[in-house]
Amino acid sequence: MRDFTQIPILDLSLSDDPATLPDLLSRLKTALTEVGFLYIANHGVPPSVTGDLVHLLPALFGLPAEAKAAIALEHSPHFLGYSGAGAETTAGGADHREQVELATELAVRPEAGAPWEGLRGPNQWPRELPELRPVAERYIEELTALGERFLRLVAQALSLPEDSFFSYLSDQHRLKLVHYPEAPLPDTQGVGPHKDSSGWWTFLLQASPDVQGLQVLNKSGAWIDVPAIPGTLVVNIGQAFEVVTHGVCKATTHRVQSSSRERFSVPFFQGVRRDLTRRQALEPLANHFAGFGTGTESGEARRIDSLFLTGEYETWGEAQLRTKIRSHRENGRAFYPELYARYVK
Numbered sequence: 595m596r597d598f599t600q601i602p603i604l605d606l607s608l609s610d611d612p613a614t615l616p617d618l619l620s621r622l623k624t625a626l627t628e629v630g631f632l633y634i635a636n637h638g639v640p641p642s643v644t645g646d647l648v649h650l651l652p653a654l655f656g657l658p659a660e661a662k663a664a665i666a667l668e669h670s671p672h673f674l675g676y677s678g679a680g681a682e683t684t685a686g687g688a689d690h691r692e693q694v695e696l697a698t699e700l701a702v703r704p705e706a707g708a709p710w711e712g713l714r715g716p717n718q719w720p721r722e723l724p725e726l727r728p729v730a731e732r733y734i735e736e737l738t739a740l741g742e743r744f745l746r747l748v749a750q751a752l753s754l755p756e757d758s759f760f761s762y763l764s765d766q767h768r769l770k771l772v773h774y775p776e777a778p779l780p781d782t783q784g785v786g787p788h789k790d791s792s793g794w795w796t797f798l799l800q801a802s803p804d805v806q807g808l809q810v811l812n813k814s815g816a817w818i819d820v821p822a823i824p825g826t827l828v829v830n831i832g833q834a835f836e837v838v839t840h841g842v843c844k845a846t847t848h849r850v851q852s853s854s855r856e857r858f859s860v861p862f863f864q865g866v867r868r869d870l871t872r873r874q875a876l877e878p879l880a881n882h883f884a885g886f887g888t889g890t891e892s893g894e895a896r897r898i899d900s901l902f903l904t905g906e907y908e909t910w911g912e913a914q915l916r917t918k919i920r921s922h923r924e925n926g927r928a929f930y931p932e933l934y935a936r937y938v939k
């Protein structure tokens with residue numbers, strides 16, 4: 595298999611013309627099976643929607659500490675809200691970033707049966723920046739639609755019926771507003787090496803066009819820069835999608851290195867339905883993907899890295915809740931004491 599040294603750029607407007615669609619799908623297939631990361635251009639999200647959100651980020655993170663504390667993630671059983679720099683660790687190191695985690699605005703389900711239904715619930719909006727709510731909601735709406743359109747193309751690129759991946763989708767998608775403050779030293783860990791574990795696909799807006807930071811690990815172990823390209827979104831595969839495609843489409847490791855200049859970014863994590871069982875994830879497409887890439891894929895390349903498969907979890911939602919409880923222990927103790935006792939030991 596070839597290795598990649600840059601991230602492909604795909605022009606989604608080529609999907610509008612039957613004459614150019616096949617070439618787009620062929621390039622998409624290569625990106626899916628050999629890179630796991632791509633840029634999309636001409637994706638149809640209005641520049642004003644993106645621009646309005648980008649414009650609010652400095653004001654949001656410039657709010658006084660009390661305003662941030664008022665929407666702290668620790669208040670939320672749904673793990674939505676503000677967390678400060680150093681609150682998260684990735685790959686054993688502290689991440690130097692602060693973030694506001696949002697999601698599709700949903701009411702709590704009072705009759706919620708399974709504990710992981712607790713992931714569903716309303717956002718915490720900062721009172722001091724009322725403009726944020728309509729702008730972020732509009733952005734989530736646009737990205738939800740783009741995500742579905744993109745999944746149709748992915749299905750076609752993998753020789754499947756267009757709607758093949760819709761039955762896995764959640765009613766809740768998550769949006770993170772992220773600020774990497776200026777780092778005291780070069781190559782400070784903004785976020786350590788990781789694969790995106792929470793979503794189906796990630797759509798990332800790099801909101802500081804002149805600041806480099808995001809890097810992707812290729813198969814030879816080299817870090818490949820993913821510079822911001824105005825007007826594009828960076829798209830990458832989440833671990834659930836790797837599971838469902840039996841490792842044909844890989845969730846690729848990436849990280850952010852902070853520098854002497856602050857950086858903003860906005861990843862949208864397309865959600866996977868919480869009640870998805872391991873069997874439902876693995877069985878339907880097993881035969882289809884068994885026929886893929888034979889001869890080029892080594893056993894190692896097909897190895898799937900997912901807690902969902904190795905742990906004792908009934909559903910995707912349970913695996914997600916476990917991850918959340920372990921990374922935000924205060925919330926775990928306060929809102930899910932029984933699961934906390936089981937998962938944090």
Ligand SMILES: O=C(O)CCC(=O)C(=O)O
Nearest residue numbers: 772785790808850859861
């Ligand atoms: O900020 C970025 O560019 C990437 C962030 C990221 O990888 C994540 O939050 O999962």
Ligand SMILES: [Fe+2]
Nearest residue numbers: 788789790848
């Ligand atoms: Fe990520």
